[in-house]
Amino acid sequence: MSAEEKKKALTVFKTDRHEDVAACCFAGLAVVIVLCYMAFFLPSVTIKAPVDGKLTEIKVKVGDTIAEGQPLYVYETKKKKFVQGQMQETSVSETFKSKTPGKVLSVKLAPGEAFKKGNGLLVVEHVKGTLP
Amino acid sequence: MEERGFLGKLAAIVPGLAMMVVTLYLLKQVVEPWLAGVAVFGQKGYITKSIGLNYVLMSILVGMAYRNLLFRGSIPGWAAEGFRTTRLFIKTGVIMLGSLYTIQSLAKVGGLAIALIVAFVFGTIFFVMWMGKKLGMDRSMVGVMGAACGVCGVSAAIATSPGVKAKPAEVALAIATILGFGIMSMFITPPIGRALGLSDYQFGAWVGTGILNSGQVLATCLSFNPAIAPGTAVAYGEIWNVVRVISIPFVVFFITLWYWRGEAQEEHMSLWGILKSKFPIFVLGFFGMTALSSFDMLGKEGSETLHMLRDWMAWIFGIGMVGLGAYIDFGEIKKAGGAPLKIGVAAGTLKLVLSLVIILLFIGKEASF
Structure with a gap:
């Protein structure tokens, strides 16, 4: 050939x-x-967990109108960090902030419950023309 | 040969493409989740996480099985056109990967990537030229092998061949040798990376420097860590890969100049002419995507929009990986031999080992972005 x-x-x-x-x-x-x-075209947005973790606090309730950048929930997760060439896992608390405005339609988990990456945590009404 | 219209060409693509999509669907949605649930040595997910047998690696293996076992060495006519869309999917995925970066993050890592790639690309070319001279190889073969080992297996070898008057058989031999070495690297580097405890950043930098083919760099990074997001192996490996691909026209220019100087013949070559005809313009799409991402036009980091875009990317890459496997022909690799094989294996191994040493010595576990 x-x-x-x-x-x-x-x-x-x-x-x-x-x-x-x-x-x-x-x-x-x-x-x-x-x-x-x-x-x-998206009617509502399911906000999914970014990592595996445990929900410690939900900062909104059903019916609340939320703004972009508003804290939605606090979660605990394990973070991997290299210290002197060795990987160490530490537990950290993170706050998830809304990426878009909208209205909370439902809250799927309660504080204390564990979740996996990609699990739906909240459902928010989508404001047309914004990127959730 | 019968000329087909646009619709005819499109229809010819469907069967092979459908085969790649269905294969990927089964591996990604059925086989991988099932394997993740299987307990080995009392540990769930041992096969997918510890061994690293994820859908990416399985896609390549199944693709190889299609070509070499099911189709007995050559993809049949009904599926051939569909499988020829492989590089389109890989290039599209590379362009979309631009969305993992911002201009600021590229500027932070880009300098180091350029320094390493330039040193390794031209270092390998000099090594091949030196070894080619020692083994008394034909200069045109040395030119093609230099391009293939230095920068990018298939594209650079073909781009360099007219400039150094290489015979078609020499080009085919260089490609087979270098792809054969790449396949071996693709399977051995992820376990080595895990055994040495390399971080995603170090692994991406290593294979981006040491492996010679875009598809193989992506496949290896995704085998190491299938996640597509900033801070993952594929995000780091791709920066190195893009820098390497951009250097193709410069390598073609350099090797052609070397060849004609040696032949003592006058050749009117211009770098601009080579840039115009050989520059891989799909990398402009990659940078365009980075520009959109820098201005948050693809959604904010962590948004559902970016999640969906990355899901699409994973599917696009996955289809490319099945096709990549189907282009691995054991028969062709067997044909490679003699001096080109010695040079290819020596240059490839040296590059892979040296880049690993440099990464272990000088590159920290965590990137600056």
């Missing part, structure tokens, strides 16, 4: 340049779809 044939066999496009442009368009399209869906 010649070099050109080998290269051709790796792509459906005429040249690498065409493939690069197509990848830019494909990535742009994926971003536009995600942003449009999140900004205009």
